Amino acid sequence: MIGIDELILELTIIHKQLNKLFFNSELSDVKITIERALNRKRRKLGSFDMSNKWSDNLKHITIYTAALNANYYKIIEILLHEMCHQYNFENNLIDTENNGRHNKRFKKIGEKVLLQFLEPYPKYMGYAFTTYSDQLKFVIDNKLDFNKNVFKIVHKDSEPSIEGYSKRKTYKCKCGTRISNSNLELKIMCLECNTIFKY
Known part of the structure; x- marks a missing residue:
């Protein structure tokens, strides 16, 4: 049986590989967690926590259980979305407004790492809604070394196929x-x- 610990380990390995491929290994190590979102109606799929309140002093990337739908492309895209926030934070660039709106700084790095921006999107959220592009799928299939079987986990919070952050x-x-x-x-x-x- 596949467990959450195995998935977290694979995501940590993938973080290192994506860091090397897209960010020239400039990103610091992070702790990856999988949690159930407090507000499940918002369909939030991931988050980057830049606080230094954790005892290990690591930044955290959280993948929410709503994303666990056995689609490894989507789960890796969510990780990469959060890595864009990490990159901007570590380079002192503000990419998100107080209301959660993702600005052009986020879009710039998102395009660099082959994220596809969903349209139409609510203007008040800016560039928050992303998915994987065909180019990113190619990178995932041909440049990353990971165990795809671990991504077969499906959580009851997820939908069969989540293509956006909201329905x-x-x-x-x-x-x-x-x-x-x-x-x-x-x-x-x-x-x-x-x-x-x-x-």
């Missing part, structure tokens, strides 16, 4: 008003035409 639903009423929401099912009424919005 948006659009609701429409009879008068044509539209509402887009990424939360759970909604039951709301339009005050203009007095009908319930349909998904």
Whole structure:
């Protein structure tokens, strides 16, 4: 049986390989953890923690259980997304605003490491939504040495195939008003035409 410890070990090995391939081995070592997101409705898949509050004094990259869907391309892309934050932090570049918006500094390094930016994306999030490009898939398949079997872990928080950070639903009423929401099912009424919005 494959366990979380094996996955963390593989991700640590992959971090070192990606560091060499894309960052000229300039990134410091990090501790990689897998955790369940506190707010599972937001569909957050990863995070980079730059604080020095940990006893080991290492920065942390967390992969959230929502990402564990047996798609090793996606899991590695999430790791690389967080490594972009690590690179910018270690080079004193602010790439994320207080509201979580990813700015052009993040996009610049993301493009360098072959991340693909999803569109349409909410303008208020900037360049936060990424996925793996065909070029990155090639690198993963041909330049990285790792055990793909370890990535067969599927967590109950995950979806069969997560291509973005959120799954948006659009609701429409009879008068044509539209509402887009990424939360759970909604039951709301339009005050203009007095009908319930349909998904």
